Amino acid sequence: MVIIWRSALHHLVIKDLSAHYGTVQVLDSINLEIARGEVVGLMGPSGSGKSSILRVLTGLTPLSAGSVSLNGEVINYSSAESVRNMRERSAIVFQQYNLFQNMTALENVTIAPVKIRNRDPEEVEAEARALLSKVGLTDQISRYPDQLSGGQQQRVAIARALALKPEILLLDEITAALDPELVSDVLDTIRALASEGMTMIIVSHEMGFMREVSHRIAFMAQGNIIECGKAEQIFNSPREARTREFVSKILKH
Amino acid sequence: MMAQLIQEAPRFFTYYNLLFLAQAVGTTIALSAIGCLFGLLFGCLISVVRLTEKPWLAPLRWIALLFTEFFRRVPFLVTLMLIFFVFQLSGANLPLFVVASLSVTLIASAFLAEIIRAGLLSIHRNQWDAATAMNFGLIQTIRFVVLPQAWKMILPPAFGFFVMFIKDTALASQIGVIELTFAGKVLNNKGFSAILVFGTILILYFAVSYPLSRYGHYLEKRLAPSRH
Amino acid sequence: MLDYTFQYGQIWPYLPRLIDGAYLALEIAFLSFCGGLLIGTANASLLSFGPQWIAKPIQAFVVFFTNTPQLVQIYFLYFALPDAGILLSSYAAVLIGMTLNAGAYLTEIQRAGFSTRRQSEMEAAIVLGFSRWQQIRYVILPHIARVLFPPLSNHFIIMTLGTSMAAIFGVEELTGQALNINSITFRSLEIFSVVAALYIAITLLASLALGLLGSLLFRTKLRVI
Numbered sequence A: 001m002v003i004i005w006r007s008a009l010h011h012l013v014i015k016d017l018s019a020h021y022g023t024v025q026v027l028d029s030i031n032l033e034i035a036r037g038e039v040v041g042l043m044g045p046s047g048s049g050k051s052s053i054l055r056v057l058t059g060l061t062p063l064s065a066g067s068v069s070l071n072g073e074v075i076n077y078s079s080a081e082s083v084r085n086m087r088e089r090s091a092i093v094f095q096q097y098n099l100f101q102n103m104t105a106l107e108n109v110t111i112a113p114v115k116i117r118n119r120d121p122e123e124v125e126a127e128a129r130a131l132l133s134k135v136g137l138t139d140q141i142s143r144y145p146d147q148l149s150g151g152q153q154q155r156v157a158i159a160r161a162l163a164l165k166p167e168i169l170l171l172d173e174i175t176a177a178l179d180p181e182l183v184s185d186v187l188d189t190i191r192a193l194a195s196e197g198m199t200m201i202i203v204s205h206e207m208g209f210m211r212e213v214s215h216r217i218a219f220m221a222q223g224n225i226i227e228c229g230k231a232e233q234i235f236n237s238p239r240e241a242r243t244r245e246f247v248s249k250i251l252k253h
Numbered sequence B: 001m002m003a004q005l006i007q008e009a010p011r012f013f014t015y016y017n018l019l020f021l022a023q024a025v026g027t028t029i030a031l032s033a034i035g036c037l038f039g040l041l042f043g044c045l046i047s048v049v050r051l052t053e054k055p056w057l058a059p060l061r062w063i064a065l066l067f068t069e070f071f072r073r074v075p076f077l078v079t080l081m082l083i084f085f086v087f088q089l090s091g092a093n094l095p096l097f098v099v100a101s102l103s104v105t106l107i108a109s110a111f112l113a114e115i116i117r118a119g120l121l122s123i124h125r126n127q128w129d130a131a132t133a134m135n136f137g138l139i140q141t142i143r144f145v146v147l148p149q150a151w152k153m154i155l156p157p158a159f160g161f162f163v164m165f166i167k168d169t170a171l172a173s174q175i176g177v178i179e180l181t182f183a184g185k186v187l188n189n190k191g192f193s194a195i196l197v198f199g200t201i202l203i204l205y206f207a208v209s210y211p212l213s214r215y216g217h218y219l220e221k222r223l224a225p226s227r228h
Numbered sequence C: 001m002l003d004y005t006f007q008y009g010q011i012w013p014y015l016p017r018l019i020d021g022a023y024l025a026l027e028i029a030f031l032s033f034c035g036g037l038l039i040g041t042a043n044a045s046l047l048s049f050g051p052q053w054i055a056k057p058i059q060a061f062v063v064f065f066t067n068t069p070q071l072v073q074i075y076f077l078y079f080a081l082p083d084a085g086i087l088l089s090s091y092a093a094v095l096i097g098m099t100l101n102a103g104a105y106l107t108e109i110q111r112a113g114f115s116t117r118r119q120s121e122m123e124a125a126i127v128l129g130f131s132r133w134q135q136i137r138y139v140i141l142p143h144i145a146r147v148l149f150p151p152l153s154n155h156f157i158i159m160t161l162g163t164s165m166a167a168i169f170g171v172e173e174l175t176g177q178a179l180n181i182n183s184i185t186f187r188s189l190e191i192f193s194v195v196a197a198l199y200i201a202i203t204l205l206a207s208l209a210l211g212l213l214g215s216l217l218f219r220t221k222l223r224v225i
């Protein structure tokens, strides 16, 4: 009974998760429980495995041990059906945006809902236009990715993820390529989503934003989560030396 | 010798001989076109099979790999002989043109499969990742995302192969298909001088191949820079 | 149709002849490749560094040989040249035809390779005070060799398969031996399937050897299939 209650509470449960690229271990027994509507921030030096966690969750990188449960059910990553279910409920914004180069901004946003989920094209297009203007792109929707700046591509990628109406949103360094004046726009969008109760995992080094939007912050180093707690605690009184060092480094910038 | 050729020329370039040569050019082109069209079709199929990842499709992947490696590592002439003998021994009385068409299709499929596969794989990993994360299947990923970007990489080498292939069909003369090279042998056997006959045959091949190869170079230049 | 019984036993005694044929095939491929490499290197060097007027005849040579079938080129050498008083043995005709053909393709391949000299490396060499000869010896040549090795290896494999057309002129390389044995035993499917396997074996061996050589000399990626 206790187990059922716990898993019903948690939206996503990552348990003893490990992953390898060839013989190199990139994730080492990760444990993380995320409640419905919770926003978890992932921080840590580059190469610590933040992107890898998101990739394993969506089934792009195979896990070598451990498990991930969604709504209390273990995702079977070797079952196409189970993975499809996870991908229907989640959306990822890649660190490199990964926009489809052969499609305009608008097409990037509409393609999956129309062609994969077989939704009504006109309805999808209206939604897509609304989403794109929400992220501050109204005039560029018929441009191709290579005609957009990094920040603009980033925002198309966010709109594309939102068009999938995910339960869980995975955001990988979405502020890294944004111009300072755009950061606040995009962060407003994320903030609004958080307040609407969307479950999110956000990788970011933007401390002010992380402090404001995330309920908890997990600090990673070398494939491990070495510290996890409220933003205040992580930033103001980190327990681990490595966290302290990292925090003081980004504070300097 | 020159005088001899000039003297012989009117006897050689008769209406009948020219018609015979024109038909032979037609057969050569038809054989290459059939090979490349069907080869493109099967080549697509094979390259997609080789990109699948489902465990239960492993036998099919192996067959596709063996198929491409076999036809790319056995000489055209030997493939042609093998298929010719298979039909001869099976008693199926097919026209030689059909036997040759089948051979060229198999060979072109193998080569084009590799060209297409290389083109598809040249598309950046992150395009495949994004599609996969949004629940695109393999076919959907290729159709909506990869092929629209990759065809520009595929077309120039595929066209180059086509031009190359026209010349390779000369070997079909060895099983008796009356294409351009065979026509040359026929005319040579009729007593026309080899210089005149094979010179003409070389010029005819050149006339077919050269414009196409020029067009291939143009395509390559044209398609190189832009991305959409 | 399917009641054919394979009798490989009948052709085993001929296996040594097939092996001899395979050696000869590799020999023809090797000799004509080396000849072609000589022609190709000379042509490509002349195109890159030679006088202007030499480009036209070289291009004409390349365009002619790459736009006509090798088979018909050899036919011409073998059947037409005697009319002009030049009598070639079938082996010589095949060897010359394949060498000229290879020369044309290898000119194109090498010309493309020559044009990939990297400006940044050159500048680095100049800054480091390399002399002209040192630049060529330590920067340009190693780079060109590295770039050219894979397409040249690939062309060698193509040429190995191409030697099969020597059989048409009566040269007793692998396919030629197969035709001979076929006219003795009439076990065509058995012979040609074994011959196909031998071609696969020798091209795989050649690919492997060239791949190892490449990864040793130029640290190129070893890739056989």
Ligand SMILES: Nc1ncnc2c1ncn2[C@@H]1O[C@H](COP(=O)(O)OP(=O)(O)O)[C@@H](O)[C@H]1O
Pocket: A021, A024, A026, A044, A045, A046, A047, A048, A049, A050, A051, A052, A053
């Ligand atoms: N495709 C890959 N192949 C091999 N190693 C990889 C690959 N992707 C990432 N890595 C390695 O895995 C480690 C974690 O990478 P990543 O998850 O991208 O870190 P982060 O996102 O925290 O910067 C790094 O050491 C990186 O070099």
Ligand SMILES: [Mg+2]
Pocket: A050, A051, A052, A095, A172
């Ligand atoms: Mg990352």
